[in-house]
Amino acid sequence: MRRAPTSVALAATGLLTVAGTVVAIPELPGLAHRLAAVAAAQPSGPAAGGADGRAANATAPATSRPLPDVHRVVALGDSVPEGSACDCAAYPELVAQSLQTRLGHPVSVDNLGEAGSTSTDLAESLRSDPTTRTAVSGADLVVVTTGANDLADLEDGITAASSATWAPRVATATASVAADVALVHQLAPKARVLVTTYWNVFQDGDVVTDAATRRANDTLTTQFNAALVTSIGQSATVVDLYEPFKGGGDLDPTPLLADDGDHPDAAGHRLIAAEILKALTNSSTATAAD
Secondary structure (H helix, E strand, C coil): CCCCCEEEECCCCCCCCCHHHHHHCCCCCCHHHHHHHHHHHCCCCHHHHCCCCHHHHHCCCCCECCCCCCCEEEEEECHHHHCCCCCCCCHHHHHHHHHHHHHCCCCEEEECCCCCCCHHHHHHHHHHCHHHHHHHHCCCEEEEECCHHHHHHHCCCHHHCCHHHHHHHHHHHHHHHHHHHHHHHHHCCCCEEEEECCCCCCCCHHHCCCHHHHHHHHHHHHHHHHHHHHHHCCCCEEECCHHHHHCCCCCCCHHHECCCCCCECHHHHHHHHHHHHHHHCECCCCCCCC
């Protein structure tokens, strides 16, 4: 049975404060600047940017562009947008809240993420599920996170396989995600569509104690992300989540993950929301290679 979607219009109050999070874990190299990026992406105004808010705007990159006029956000995919294992506001709700604050008008969100969902499941919903089709048809912004569950059966024997073995499966999965994007465009031809990569298609952080498994998971993930960029092409903006979570592969993502090591925690969802907001104002397409 499909989970009922979360659909809310978020109030402009209750802004997020993440500065305390930045200083809480200084012992992890590189994490402070990642969480600082989260803070920079949160709603700004007189309280955040000085008496008239100019300080926040003065730091905007030269390549930035105005936010698109979004009234309805729809999130599609797996347990990541759903917010599994995190008793917190998931990234779709955070994106909508920030957009509402910045744009000055109500922004609703339909979070249709579903734990265990594959890219094929998403395609079925986009073709035949009335709730999904209605939500997407009315969206201004659609964010898709899917494909990891397409590879779930590889996890147990991952250290015994090779990247050459994975290649056909990765190609099939990422082509399927691209097909999902095409279906989204059919339903909402004027919507802005973003597709996220993964920091890891399987578990990560300190719950993975075997070094060989950690390396194999990382190799498969980077292979998937690169193939996803190729498959998506210019049909959507690809939002990289690997570098924000793991840098060049040398950063520990544990503080951004729930206890299961598989899903983002509250800080992780804030970071994903920050990357999505950054992609919306970036004049060039974000890719996993950037």
